[in-house]
Amino acid sequence: MHFVEVRERALQRRAWLLTGDWALAEDLVQTALVRSWPRWERIRRRDDPEIYVRRVMVNTWATWSRRRWRAERACEVVPDTAAPGDVAAEVSVRMAVRSALESLTDRQRAVLVLRVFDDLSEAQVAQVLDCAVGTVKSTMSQALARLRDDPRLGELMELGYRRAKSR
Amino acid sequence: MSEMERHLRVLMNVAAGEPPNRVNAEIVRRRAARRRLTAALASAAAVALVGGLGAVVSARATGLGLGSIPAGGSGLPAGVPRYYVESGFPAQGHQSTVVRATATGAVTATIRSPWQGGG
Numbered sequence: 001m002h003f004v005e006v007r008e009r010a011l012q013r014r015a016w017l018l019t020g021d022w023a024l025a026e027d028l029v030q031t032a033l034v035r036s037w038p039r040w041e042r043i044r045r046r047d048d049p050e051i052y053v054r055r056v057m058v059n060t061w062a063t064w065s066r067r068r069w070r071a072e073r074a075c076e077v078v079p080d081t082a083a084p085g086d087v088a089a090e091v092s093v094r095m096a097v098r099s100a101l102e103s104l105t106d107r108q109r110a111v112l113v114l115r116v117f118d119d120l121s122e123a124q125v126a127q128v129l130d131c132a133v134g135t136v137k138s139t140m141s142q143a144l145a146r147l148r149d150d151p152r153l154g155e156l157m158e159l160g161y162r163r164a165k166s167r
Numbered sequence: 168m169s170e171m172e173r174h175l176r177v178l179m180n181v182a183a184g185e186p187p188n189r190v191n192a193e194i195v196r197r198r199a200a201r202r203r204l205t206a207a208l209a210s211a212a213a214v215a216l217v218g219g220l221g222a223v224v225s226a227r228a229t230g231l232g233l234g235s236i237p238a239g240g241s242g243l244p245a246g247v248p249r250y251y252v253e254s255g256f257p258a259q260g261h262q263s264t265v266v267r268a269t270a271t272g273a274v275t276a277t278i279r280s281p282w283q284g285g286g
Contacts (some may be wrong), residue, residue: 004192012190013183022187029190030198037199090181097182116172117179144171157174 003049004033011053017113018061020098028064032057054118055128058110065106096152103150108143115140250275 008029015025015032035056036043043052101109107129114125115136122140126133147153168176247269254264266276 004190004195008190009186012186016183016186017179025186026188026190030195033190033195034198034202037195038203090184093178094182094184097178112175113179116168116176117183119168119176144169147175148171153178156178157171 003053007050007053011057014054014113014117015057015061017097017101017117018057018109020102024064028057028061031060035060051124051128054114055130058114058129061110062106093156096150096156100147100150100153104143104146108139108146111136111139112143112147252278 011029015028264278265274
């Protein structure tokens, strides 16, 4: 499946933004692809596979976050081990972004990730989430308003995160 | 895209970083096959369960299978009869066929033969 080889990194990164956890993100991507697999030929003929997989991912995550017991998180490696190199800045950004995203509802997070990270248009986001464009607009504006109040994220945005910009 | 959205995008890109593991097509294919097998087994089990339940219900309805129960009976075995019939050759002028109570052995009735001219 060529699509998996080409898109798996992007899918995992998007899944991380939705879940905030790499193990869950990997599981989410696999589940979304497994669910799409039996209909793949039809998806390829009738739809944009990327949009379809995105939709499955967002819906699956919405279902998981309703059902799953989330007090304990599965992880492949023991946390709090020493990481090679100086990753303090990246870790601090990661933590700030994760905590800011966690303050949003699942819907707001999905809209934000699709609109900002994936750079989809409002109409495309509406297509993925199967809702009206107006709903996307209002959800996005609510999400941004909430993020604007996040002090750590605000600080990072004010600094413009020079390191990332310089890349 | 607004200034804030642009900043957010940069931050999200940095935060998402690089996935620690790769998801390959083989894993997906294997999981899809396992999922299909599980679904097939689950539907077979459901069919078997429904079939079994149907058989039990129809057996109960027709009175087959679990032992037939006589109409109006209690469903328990009849047990020892309360009376029995004792029959033998006539001797000493006694009536040969009598009905006795099982518990006491007392004669509760006599059966007279119409061919022996008995009264």
